Amino acid sequence: MADDGMLINFEVGDATAKAPPPKFKGGKWRDRVRANKTLRNGNKPPLPLSRCDEPERPAKRPRLDSSPRIQHNNPHHEASRFGSMAVRHGKPPSLGGMNINSNANPRGSGVTSRLFTANPEAKTDFANVALAEGGDDEEPTKPSNAPLSEEAANFHALGLSKRIALHLSSKLEMKAPTAIQKSTIPQLVKEDADAFLQAETGSGKTLAYLLPIVQRIMTLSFNEEGMAREGRKIHRDSGLFAVILAPTRELCKQIATVLDKLLRCCPWIVSTTVIGGESKKSEKARIRKGVNILIATPGRLADHLDHTKVLDVGTVRWLVLDEGDRLMEMGFEDELRSIVGKMRRHRLASRNKEGLELDKLPQRRVIVLCSATMQMNVQKLGEISLEEAVHLTAPRSSSNNAQQGEEQAKIEDGKAVFSAPAQLKQTYVVAPAKLRLVTLISFLKDAFARKGSVMKAIIFISCADSVDFHFDLLKGQPQASPPNEDDQGKPSKLSPTAMTTASAAYLTSPANPSVALIKLHGSLAQPVRTATLHAFAHSKYPAVLITTDIASRGLDVPAVDLVIEYDPAFAVPDHVHRIGRTARAGRPGKAALFLLPGTEEGYVSLLEPSDSSNATSNSITPLYYETVLKNGLATPVTSYPITTTAVEDEAEGRGQSWTQRAESLQLHLEQRLLAEGNNPLLDAARQAFRSHIRAYATHVKAEREFFDMTQLHLGHMAKAFGLREAPGGVGGGVTRRTGVHHKPSSSVASGGKKRKNGASGGMDASGDDRNPTAAAADDAARRMREKMKAVMNVASEFNIG
Numbered sequence: 001m002a003d004d005g006m007l008i009n010f011e012v013g014d015a016t017a018k019a020p021p022p023k024f025k026g027g028k029w030r031d032r033v034r035a036n037k038t039l040r041n042g043n044k045p046p047l048p049l050s051r052c053d054e055p056e057r058p059a060k061r062p063r064l065d066s067s068p069r070i071q072h073n074n075p076h077h078e079a080s081r082f083g084s085m086a087v088r089h090g091k092p093p094s095l096g097g098m099n100i101n102s103n104a105n106p107r108g109s110g111v112t113s114r115l116f117t118a119n120p121e122a123k124t125d126f127a128n129v130a131l132a133e134g135g136d137d138e139e140p141t142k143p144s145n146a147p148l149s150e151e152a153a154n155f156h157a158l159g160l161s162k163r164i165a166l167h168l169s170s171k172l173e174m175k176a177p178t179a180i181q182k183s184t185i186p187q188l189v190k191e192d193a194d195a196f197l198q199a200e201t202g203s204g205k206t207l208a209y210l211l212p213i214v215q216r217i218m219t220l221s222f223n224e225e226g227m228a229r230e231g232r233k234i235h236r237d238s239g240l241f242a243v244i245l246a247p248t249r250e251l252c253k254q255i256a257t258v259l260d261k262l263l264r265c266c267p268w269i270v271s272t273t274v275i276g277g278e279s280k281k282s283e284k285a286r287i288r289k290g291v292n293i294l295i296a297t298p299g300r301l302a303d304h305l306d307h308t309k310v311l312d313v314g315t316v317r318w319l320v321l322d323e324g325d326r327l328m329e330m331g332f333e334d335e336l337r338s339i340v341g342k343m344r345r346h347r348l349a350s351r352n353k354e355g356l357e358l359d360k361l362p363q364r365r366v367i368v369l370c371s372a373t374m375q376m377n378v379q380k381l382g383e384i385s386l387e388e389a390v391h392l393t394a395p396r397s398s399s400n401n402a403q404q405g406e407e408q409a410k411i412e413d414g415k416a417v418f419s420a421p422a423q424l425k426q427t428y429v430v431a432p433a434k435l436r437l438v439t440l441i442s443f444l445k446d447a448f449a450r451k452g453s454v455m456k457a458i459i460f461i462s463c464a465d466s467v468d469f470h471f472d473l474l475k476g477q478p479q480a481s482p483p484n485e486d487d488q489g490k491p492s493k494l495s496p497t498a499m500t501t502a503s504a505a506y507l508t509s510p511a512n513p514s515v516a517l518i519k520l521h522g523s524l525a526q527p528v529r530t531a532t533l534h535a536f537a538h539s540k541y542p543a544v545l546i547t548t549d550i551a552s553r554g555l556d557v558p559a560v561d562l563v564i565e566y567d568p569a570f571a572v573p574d575h576v577h578r579i580g581r582t583a584r585a586g587r588p589g590k591a592a593l594f595l596l597p598g599t600e601e602g603y604v605s606l607l608e609p610s611d612s613s614n615a616t617s618n619s620i621t622p623l624y625y626e627t628v629l630k631n632g633l634a635t636p637v638t639s640y641p642i643t644t645t646a647v648e649d650e651a652e653g654r655g656q657s658w659t660q661r662a663e664s665l666q667l668h669l670e671q672r673l674l675a676e677g678n679n680p681l682l683d684a685a686r687q688a689f690r691s692h693i694r695a696y697a698t699h700v701k702a703e704r705e706f707f708d709m710t711q712l713h714l715g716h717m718a719k720a721f722g723l724r725e726a727p728g729g730v731g732g733g734v735t736r737r738t739g740v741h742h743k744p745s746s747s748v749a750s751g752g753k754k755r756k757n758g759a760s761g762g763m764d765a766s767g768d769d770r771n772p773t774a775a776a777a778d779d780a781a782r783r784m785r786e787k788m789k790a791v792m793n794v795a796s797e798f799n800i801g
């Protein structure tokens with residue numbers, strides 16, 4: 001049916017209802033017809049004649065193959081005894097009008113939204129796993145990316161000068177190196193070989209390569225005892241010694257911030273960035289003024305190498321390729337080949353233009369490649385750039401040696417190799433589509449229930465439209481939004497974060513009365529993104545950031561305690577980077593991945609550590625939605641902007657079960673969408689749904705067996721967007737894609753039709769209609785991912801320093 005004629009299936013209260021709606025008394029011909037129809041149709045018992053209307057209709061399901069098993073045991077037996085009534089209406093009901101009211105108590109006279117029937121059964125055997133509930137009492141795992149104990153190592157012992165070591169400990173509060181710094185610093189300080197630096201997210205790779213570079217440039221001016229060398233003080237015009245490449249502007253800025261802090265102990269060494277976003281003329285002017293360390297994006301550097309004569313790479317001794325996997329993913333291969341080729345071919349100057357002997361610097365060009373994950377594209381970049389490189393890793397324990405690191409880094413059967421920080425507690429939450437939204441709210445509510453347990457959380461969502469919708473939904477009614485604050489903390493309507501920050505109305509608790517809700521995606525204007533990230537990083541209150549993959553890399557906010565992947569990443573390496581936003585530099589962290597029951601559960605097998613010795617530290621604990629709901633809804637959601645049964649019940653001293661609270665909450669959310677009529681929130685929900693479904697089709701081919709469009713129940717998924725029925729606008733694409741899944745791609749390519757609707761495709765390219773033609777699924781997925789990358793390339797500024 002058309003989206004504008006909503007079909008609403010509400011479940012009525014029980015037989016003891018105070019005032020059952022008279023017009024739905026049993027025995028009418030319509031009831032009998034419907035009961036008979038239900039009998040004919042199938043597997044459900046006939047409805048009692050007293051039921052009001054037809055049972056909840058299974059929504060259109062683009063399924064061609066065998067159905068997932070259906071669970072008939074209903075935890076909400078009380079409610080499920082009663083039928084549902086379909087209310088077809090042209091305009092949305094008022095909250096208290098018609099037969100719909102806000103009293104969702106199944107024992108009362110109201111209606112409810114059924115969540116606990118006809119859900120697919122989970123494959124995971126929850127009875128046999130230690131549920132994550134007890135996880136908090138476990139012995140904490142030793143962090144794998146933390147600074148080492150001071151006795152084990154200190155910066156000076158690794159070959160850094162006392163001056164730098166003192167600066168690190170007194171000004172930057174870094175007393176000891178991390179494991180990757182311990183492996184890398186002596187190598188790069190003493191040796192001139194290329195290096196491949198692979199270590200977990202948040203393990204301090206940035207300083208691991210910056211410290212040796214600064215150390216060796218410093219030794220041109222000072223001897224080992226720290227005494228100044230006569231007439232040899234380095235200044236900005238002494239030559240360009242190091243070039244650092246990173247894939248995005250925001251990563252470059254983040255590296256520049258770290259370097260600036262480091263160079264405060266030797267301010268005569270000068271660094272700058274060339275990353276676009278300003279005129280090339282002013283970048284040229286800065287290069288002309290003189291720079292010793294240059295941080296650049298590949299495109300911009302390649303451009304300057306071709307057109308900026310004053311950029312002399314003769315003195316360059318280091319070329320660092322940071323976030324190597326991302327550099328390749330974003331399609332910089334050609335630029336990187338060209339840059340590496342030019343660097344290698346250019347004659348190495350033994351003296352600078354002032355005649356200063358550069359003997360303390362490496363006697364060849366050293367290329368350093370960094371990555372948290374090892375995958376095929378990183379291997380390829382290594383082949384392009386490195387010569388006889390040493391492989392530097394961070395052994396997990398002192399008994400592990402570099403040998404083990406070598407083994408870890410080999411690509412196994414073409415699969416990416418990675419490991420998450422050992423102390424990062426990973427969970428996967430199995431929640432049926434219908435229950436996703438209430439499970440998410442319950443999860444967050446529980447996370448913020450205790451003061452100080454979670455300060456900052458990040459929720460990753462597949463597309464910008466869905467980020468917008470969830471932000472608008474979770475912030476509650478418009479009047480519940482708090483004032484925005486400007487940089488000085490004063491309320492300001494003109495603040496660039498006015499539209500991206502709010503109060504998380506549903507997540508507050510007596511312990512945490514203020515929880516900030518923040519959204520971020522690539523469709524926001526650059527100043528808004530920068531200000532929004534700053535607001536998140538510096539929020540004094542607990543804060544939840546709802547975002548796309550745009551925040552999966554380079555974001556270094558140490559206080560992030562929790563990462564929720566509400567929509568799974570499009571590829572495993574993205575997952576690694578996402579969860580790596582927490583548990584940084586030895587801090588504890590938690591990550592939760594939402595999966596649908598059925599084929600999606602198989603995805604966990606890809607995430608388990610490939611190294612069996614790490615199995616205990618990084619194994620992923622399953623968690624059933626029931627546990628999440630029981631914990632999160634142990635107390636009612638108190639911040640409903642409208643009166644609810646939960647609140648009334650509380651006031652009247654009646655208790656509700658967790659299932660009733662879940663359905664109350666769902667009903668309340670659905671009613672919000674309807675009550676506001678054909679309003680922006682309802683439109684946003686529909687748009688988010690469409691974009692979500694399309695984004696779902698773009699998982700990488702190797703992982704698509706777990707994210708199978710044919711298994712998606714669109715009607716159930718609609719509930720996760722507060723909708724009573726799947727809106728139109730995805731059917732054609734989904735059906736066609738279903739066909740693609742089962743036919744050879746060539747036949748599809750010839751027989752497919754262009755997608756008609758012009759709605760935004762989602763991902764992070766909001767506003768773009770990807771409008772894929774009848775090409776094969778792989779092709780469409782590839783194009784969409786490329787589009788996202790293109791957006792992320794230009795639209796990613798995390799200048800949070």
Ligand SMILES: Nc1ncnc2c1ncn2[C@@H]1O[C@H](COP(=O)(O)OP(=O)(O)OP(=O)(O)O)[C@@H](O)[C@H]1O
Nearest residue numbers: 147174176177178201202203204205206207372585
């Ligand atoms: N020796 C140290 N002692 C304490 N903190 C450190 C140390 N080295 C780095 N850090 C901190 O660790 C955090 C992570 O560092 P960095 O961003 O370099 O990690 P990374 O390995 O590059 O992570 P990713 O792969 O996710 O980009 C930063 O906040 C940094 O300040």
